[in-house]
Amino acid sequence: MEIAQKTRQAAQNLAVLSSEEKNQALESIAQALEAATPAIVAANEEDCRVAQAEGISSALYARLKLGESKLQSAIAGVRDVIQLPDPVGTLQIHRELDQGLILRRVTCPLGVLGIIFEARPEALIQITSLAIKSGNGVILKGGKEALRSCQTLVEVIHRALENTSVSPDAVQLLTTREEIRTLLGWDEYVDLIIPRGSNAFVRYVQENTRIPVLGHADGICHLYVDQVVDFEQAVSLAVDGKTQYPAACNAIETLLVHQAIASQFLPLVAQALQEKGVKLLGDAKTREILPVEAATEEDWRTEYSDLILSVKVVESLEEAIGHINIYGSKHTDAIATTNPETAQLFLNLVDAAGVYHNCSTRFADGFRYGFGAEVGISTQQMPPRGPVGLEGLVTYKYQLTGQGHIAATYSGKDAKPFTHRDIAE
């Protein structure tokens, strides 16, 4: 509780700092990380040694490992965040309600973020930068494998902040697994939880806190290949969507193909995918054309995160849209077609954060959208939805200034009317 209160206190001061003060603190962090590189690398080597002794998988080891070059690019990332526009203080509404009664809607920090991440220790650097830039305090919980790396990083960050306007208390590290539960219960002190981890973990977090959660439960993305289509382009979209980075949440898991072209298209796409090592599973109609294993009902709901793709032949655009709206996870779904009317129907009727026409689902990403940095991808229905940049870490307040204006003037029989005049900048 004390940690939460201290973070909240520090966050209140951080919230009102100027962009310059926040950027100075970030530059101080970047320099301190550079200077402390040997200590950070040494702490990480110890983490890696212990993890290896405990039989960590090679994939996890690769994520845990923080060598000098990975650290350098994380430090470059801090300076990238300095360059981003300050999300705080944006005037969204500026309106005269009546003479001398002026309404302003201005963006402001959320307060305190609770961020739970996995093995990659450099995520701590990125998250801390985004939190400070957006004026928020942050309580961090990293993977247990990265404990020494995270402790060293936070020590360096604390020292770096000591001579800046940002209090070191604004950045806190939790070190035990039990503290996750504690963090989820701090609904009076923490304003947003961002869990970065497996789908099961994100769901666990959503079900165990009253604090709003920014995260995506699943990434079940589709590519639908229409009957009027450029075959070569559609094959290329399927290959890129599945194989360019199969573990990403924006990779496709299911390919839907219109029956009118299935017998021609499926052999083409199957060959291209199989050359990339993709295993195909198909529904009955697909299996009349391709010699692949059967896809079950469960496959339509599965995020493989691997070189596996389920394939279904559909009778119509409507069936494709219906399938996506039932089995998709509202992340990103694409259509390949040269018919603009069909494409527009698809974009209108598919209910997902991203609806794409003739491009790969792999573009669903904050950097690619030009947001500079990404705090995560939300598959929730309410905004922020889709890739979320710094704007997901701020809220707004309404500031109303008057000259003694009271509501009684504007009600009853002789009510004065409001002017409701937007004020141009």
Add this chain to the structure above:
Amino acid sequence: MEIAQKTRQAAQNLAVLSSEEKNQALESIAQALEAATPAIVAANEEDCRVAQAEGISSALYARLKLGESKLQSAIAGVRDVIQLPDPVGTLQIHRELDQGLILRRVTCPLGVLGIIFEARPEALIQITSLAIKSGNGVILKGGKEALRSCQTLVEVIHRALENTSVSPDAVQLLTTREEIRTLLGWDEYVDLIIPRGSNAFVRYVQENTRIPVLGHADGICHLYVDQVVDFEQAVSLAVDGKTQYPAACNAIETLLVHQAIASQFLPLVAQALQEKGVKLLGDAKTREILPVEAATEEDWRTEYSDLILSVKVVESLEEAIGHINIYGSKHTDAIATTNPETAQLFLNLVDAAGVYHNCSTRFADGFRYGFGAEVGISTQQMPPRGPVGLEGLVTYKYQLTGQGHIAATYSGKDAKPFTHRDIAE
């Protein structure tokens, strides 16, 4: 479940209708309500008779009663909603990511709204209009006292929609209290719950559903009277804030007064408030000046919704802000001062949806802000925050259109750079 599925289906069609089609449906509803006025009034009279026989309070009776003139203004409200701009289809981002790869962020309906309201049957008319205008299906649950009124209203609305582009299935009525629990469990079909009712009820809803909830848990608003202040203006703000409509969530519950002016100001404000029938409760320092009952710790956390006001003398601006940030409900808090620096500190440091300077907290309202219609006031930290207009009933999707663009082109050694060029309208 069948109701939820039917509503979802109808909502999918409603989501893509033009503004004209939605406005035609609303005009058809307005005309049908006019034509059915005798039947609606008769059903409501039956509700009122039963409620009276069961010993309903006079306040509740007044809310339940739907006479011809109340109905007429509700019908006028439908036509007001027709005049509001369509919140769907707004282009929020329009950006070239690379040549021929165009990103658009466009507002779209949430899907299906679940709205639980109290005795006032005309609320059903307003809610239905806002839902249709924003392209959402709606599942309604009214107070049990208003059952016959609500059933008649929905029958009329269903008939009115039959010859329009909006399916009658888009508007559904639940009639039993048990169905509230059912509604809260429909997280696959319902996208937003708006509970309109007591604080306790809103909290019950928040704790019993995984669906996002738009609502406010409390309205504990403050007025802080600084040491540099126009006494007459400050008295007027206190009287308006407390007495203009004491049951409103934006009425003040606590008055904070700087100690430097307490002995002069408190007698003035006490006299003005007591003339309006306000009962005062005070902390120790207040009671050295005013002969009032003691306010307890519990009082600082209490929304009286009545002509009662707790009063506390504070040593400084900082103490006032600290008190508000601990005990307030992040709804609306005001400062009375003629010192602009003090005012700015207050506006920056108080964490609330509304922060006001020299005006009454009673202005916290969607109509007064110029939003045309209000679906509620949110005291959540994340947007939408404060008074929420039609924009609270929509979300957005990212539409990306390409010409066969794949992500592989933009990664690796020879990665092509993005252009990230915003396209002017």
